Amino acid sequence: MNIHLKKLGLILILVAAIVGASLAFSGHGHKKVMPAKCPVCHMTLSTHWTKATPVAVQLKKNGPVYYCCNKCKMPKSALYKVPKCPVCHMTLSTHWTKMTPVAVRLTKGGPVLYCCKGCHMPAKYLVHVKKTHKK
Ligand SMILES: [Zn+2]
Numbered sequence: 716m717n718i719h720l721k722k723l724g725l726i727l728i729l730v731a732a733i734v735g736a737s738l739a740f741s742g743h744g745h746k747k748v749m750p751a752k753c754p755v756c757h758m759t760l761s762t763h764w765t766k767a768t769p770v771a772v773q774l775k776k777n778g779p780v781y782y783c784c785n786k787c788k789m790p791k792s793a794l795y796k797v798p799k800c801p802v803c804h805m806t807l808s809t810h811w812t813k814m815t816p817v818a819v820r821l822t823k824g825g826p827v828l829y830c831c832k833g834c835h836m837p838a839k840y841l842v843h844v845k846k847t848h849k850k
Pocket residue numbers: 753754755756757758783784787788789
């Protein structure tokens with residue numbers, strides 16, 4: 716009997732924890748800066764592009780851009796529309812490639828995007844980032 720009750724208690728605690736966590740998540744989320752979680756696949760979103768998180772998403776309009784996994788069924792409305800380069804008009808890349816090695820930030824607080832070497836990007840847009848692929 717005792718063991719039974721203990722088990723039940725444990726289950727209740729677990730349930731409470733799960734409910735609590737999901738309530739906290741569906742709340743307004745303005746409290747502390749917590750790592751953002753994907754509302755679709757529930758993984759912790761990355762603040763920068765990695766091979767595991769190549770999909771740029773913007774959960775709130777004008778909010779920060781995060782990166783989720785490419786298995787995620789993120790609605791189109793939540794996908795970050797990668798802007799075009801204001802100078803050379805190519806669509807910018809969300810991550811460093813050989814073709815797009817120049818890191819730029821077009822808006823204050825916006826994500827770092829990458830443009831081609833040949834672009835005459837004004838210096839105010841240039842970002843000096845440490846290479847993210849080394850760890
Ligand atoms: Zn996701």
